[in-house]
Amino acid sequence: MGSKWRKAKLALGLNLCVYLPKTLEDSSPSSLDSAERLSDAALLSPANWAMGSSRPTTPTPSSHGLKLSRSGSKSSKTCSICLTKMKQGGGHALFTAECSHSFHFHCITSNVKHGNQICPVCRAKWKEIPVQGPNLDPPPGRAAIGPVGWSQNDALVTMVRRLPPPRRDLSRRHIVPLYQAHEPGVFNDDESLDHQPVFDERSSCNKNGTGENFCRTIEIKTFPEVSAVPKSSSSDNFTVLVHLKAATSVTRQNPSRNQSSLPQFSQTHRAPVDLVTVLDISGSMAGTKLALLKRAMGFVIQNLGSNDRLSVIAFSSTARRLFPLRRMTDTGRQQALQAVNSLVANGGTNIAEGLRKGGKVLEDRRGKNPVASIILLSDGQDTYTVSVSGANQPQPNYQLLLPLSIHGGDNTGFQIPVHAFGFGADHDASSMHSISEISGGTFSFIETEAVIQDAFAQCIGGLLSVVVQELQVAVECVNTSLFLGSLKAGSYPSRVMADGRRGFIDVGDMYADEERDFLVSVNVPAESSSNLTSLIKVRCIYKDPLTKEMATIESGEVKIERPEVAGQALVSIEVDRQRNRLQAAEAMAQARAAAELGDLAGAVSTLENCRRVLSETVSAKSNDRLCVALDAELKEMQERMASRHVYEASGRAYILSGLSSHSWQRATARGDSTDGSSLVQAYQTPSMVEMLTRSQAMLLGSPSAQRLVRPLCSQPKPR
Template sequence: MGSKWKKAKVALGLNLCMFVPRTLDDESPPPSTVVSERLSDASLLSSRQTTPVQSFNGLKLSKSSSKSSKQTCSICLNKMKQGSGHAIFTAECSHSFHFHCIASNVKHGNQICPVCRAKWKEIPLSGASLDPIQGRVSPSPINWPQNDALMAVVHRLPLPHPRRDLNRRHIVPLYQASEPGVFNDDEPLNHQPQPALPERSTSGKSTEDTDSVRAMEIKTYPEVSATPRAKTHSNFTVLVHLKATAAAAAERQNLSRNQASLTQISQTPRAPVDLVTVLDVSGSMSGTKLALLKRAMGFVIQNLGSNDRLSVIAFSSTARRLFPLSRMTDSGRQLALQAVNSLVANGGTNIAEGLRKGTKIVEDRKEKNPVASIILLSDGQDNYTVSGSGTDQPQPNYHLLVPNSISGRDNSGFQIPVHAFGFGADHDASSMHSISEISGGTFSFIETEAVLQDAFAQCIGGLLSVVVQELQVGIECVHPSLGLVSLKAGSYPSRLVADGRKGFIDVGDLYADEERDFLVSVNVPATSGNETSLIKVTCAYKDPLTQEIAVLESEEVKIERPEIAGQVVMSLEVDRQRNRLQAAEAMAQARVAAEQGDLTGAVSILENCRKTLSETVSAKSHDRLCMALDAELKEMQERMVSRHVYEASGRAYILSGLSSHSWQRATARGDSTDQSSLVQAYQTPSMVEMLTRSQAMLLGSPSGQRFLQPLLSLRSQPSPR
């Protein structure tokens, strides 16, 4: 029992309930007593006292916890002891792991520590040596630095030992009650009055003309400011630039502070979220992957607000809802952490069933938060629904994975984005990308297991900052002889109506400070006047908090028409977006060539695009986006050097890039979500802030410790029933 107490005390810093895996030496109790072994931190504290000792920066740990951490694998939290028959790997960064725990993390050559992100010069499968007598792999002695005591506070969850697989039948998952036929048991929303907005003026063309709380900005840029009167253009380009500002949210916050008569006003002006996470817990997720998934989910749970609601679907061969859509209050968080901690990896991969059940939760809910989204994570391929065999179906039909209500096949108008995360080298990038594309979400490629939490952090940083919903952009020709030629909007649905005189782009939700750029092509006739009015832009959108509809109009876009034009200067803004679209098109073409087996042709397509971009106005001006596109195209070329490399990472990297550029939204790509990376052109301040918070937790910085104090303060609260 002593060893169990050591593990329990290590888990105390997690502020969540845990279970102690059985050993072969334990007597098997009746099933009714098994659940009681998932001891809450409160019950542990009340039943056994520990003497606190001062650790770094004021963080207190028990003596026994600090002592035992030096003999504990930082992935599975099981004891490490020489001569026990299990190899031990200690990296040069001094973090120690069981060999079998770290093996899955480095089998593809990954040389980054999953704890501190240090790059290793030696990896267990190649550079380290194994002592068959001691059962130890170690280029350096075990030396757990004092700074890593913080990692006991981050979501390091105990896993069953591989040799105890026979005892997994004794682990009774939480929430064993049968699932209802209709998921309408969501927890009621916390209805709170919102501060009144300033009265809108009814005069003028727009409901926002005099509104001090403006959530949208519109800017337009013609490709050139002047063109000769006698000259006609069959494909003249105008850039429509949109930005969702955080000014409205800040204004609401100021109003709420100044209106003392209003009570129970939310301290955060953002729109609350209904989030459903659909998590792969198949057999391939065992070991490091499941441990890091639990840690990442712990981060998500701790960063959701009390008005946000969460539900978790775990799927393998089948899918199961761990708990209903619940508000993330203190008790809600503890219940969610308990459920995540109970996950055990086994079985196959049934993505379609997981998505079906996750979608059903969103569809059946009685009450609705303004924002709703699904996060899907998988490290494998669906082996239950999709099949690419047969002469009549050379490619898998990935639409079979997506419920009709998400794909729009049932014409219900129901649209919930699925943000898909492909985990590791063995996931089906094509299916995950298709799921996200069909639903209006993004696809992220998590190549290195250690950045899973950062990838989740970036995603929820956006979801927790939605300021505009159901945005529709209208473009209308002003000059009677003008006509729209095309709307280049990426993956956003667009259409031309009224004989090409009007066009519309359906954008949907925007995060705070997100920007969208659309290229509008028009035919410009000759004229005898001094100027030509081209188009005007109208934005109609819904405020997610007040549910009010707002309309904003731009000024008319005009160009000068002199008799003889002087030197023509191309707009840098227009050229920059042309480069983005051209690079995205090259990526798509290269992917098609690679899927057909022509890797040489794919590399050539990317190389030609790089040469074309290097000759543009943006490149010569050292534009940052143009430099980022060149770096990204080069990275894709390197991931196409062989069929093996392309299958392992090239396909997923390209698809994640296509997802990012087509939606103009940040995705995790490769082994980093660092905001300093050139490919992260679409990160918002909210995403960067959440990423910084995630990395501070992992690195044990003072800011990370300050963030963790609310988590630690929950120790004294009783475990929820």
């Protein structure tokens, strides 16, 4: 067989750079078998990456290029461009790039013919690209000989053109080795920060009366449920809506430009991020799942800025840090892509160990970027730390999955938010939702493989636009006869002081253009003399992540009129809308509790009753878009409770991702349905939309982009 390959090379021309793969006669069967049978722990071990043929990293320049088909091989892959099988001996030449991704030769040459030097799967920059020549004519005097199984109808001369090496990053004094022989006991080897000077040019900044700089990063609005209450009337549960909106700080790009060439997010006017991705590479992730995860991680890597730092934890039966926190410069991105592309799926699912190591990376770091977060993706159930309970058994303690460095214990609240992504029908949605709730992150349900990248894009679109940190909302009664009843804040920690006159809501971080709505109830006493009653005032205390300075903003007093005669009270549509949102979320939680006990009929009835009540509200009768979207979401949940099988496969995860979105008022990926997309739109920010648009451009109009981006961008935000 080896002589046939040499003849094929001669037939194609001696001056062409063609890769001749090793034949079976040249390879030791035992070495091949041992390489294929490496466990996940061995594949993650840098010690094994130095062992010659068993190294699973990106091929070296001498071991990649055009792979000519062999009729004796039974291997089969899928071309990532045309999505059809690449079967050896199928009549087409194959090309494997140095990043290890393979394509039909005619597909990839068409993709790179305009000078594109980036892998369409992982976005790695190639040093060598395939090109094609005009003919396949044999040299004079020779018979036409083609490789076995290569159709002569493919009139291509296959060549590989070497690209110039990338310029060295002179800003770095040394390059940390991508893989270290042993993990250190303390993860304090993070790359040093290199922040550029901050020039804050937000349009909301101006001079206050004393001549000092004053930035209105938060806008506060208040809405009483009605504008007037008769003097003789009183109320024990009068509602005031507190509406917050964060300022815009991310530079927008020209939408008319080619999306594939969009520049990075503004690095000067946003807070840099320390991001740790904790990725499931258990055996169930093998094949298409892992390939799409690598592509999604490639998107994340390419869209982080040079001041952002990334570390990747891969876990299966064990967990390993692929590399320490590293700035995403050109060199950092290239090394991160190589590390991600080296991943191989095998073994069990140890979520707790992955989170422990991810939390340790952020806990031990020497320098700290202003924003820190963890992204967790898993398609299975933790088989090492907690056991999933049955329908009539107590709920397992999912807090065991999180180290103290993430949730900080019962008294200190969350420290590092974990944005969890449950993947497919077999993941443990209850544990993933609990992880996100305990840590202060969100839970997204990825029902279809193709939407992984879009879900990640939406998440990092928010993380790369944080404008407010450590936000605390203080509510204080103005009138001495008033007392606070309750603070309805979803999952945000809230408390009313013992005197009943002050309350606080801990909001934490807010993304650019993000909004928060909280309902405050107070008692309104009867009024004897005044024509106005002052109710409450609101104060926001927060930290600017760029300047590290604390700031305070106060609202005016909320007042209502007190006429002598009762007139027709006009209910605030803003207050009614948020009441509907909270009522729908409460119905979802009740339905989920009933379904977990096996009462699917009762769960469906709860959702149906909520839909009926919402339909009679003022906002529903005025065709408010948020109310319409809530009804569509509740209906979708009813359909996902059609049977026990349907509920366990998708219903539970769909409800939990909806609850996460409502409780944090933050966009999450939700199943594979567009029915509730306008609801997600209510929490989606322009930064998220922009990042989703980038993902859509990269995926070239794939179905996943159509599901997430187009419905979300087609309508204005309901307000």
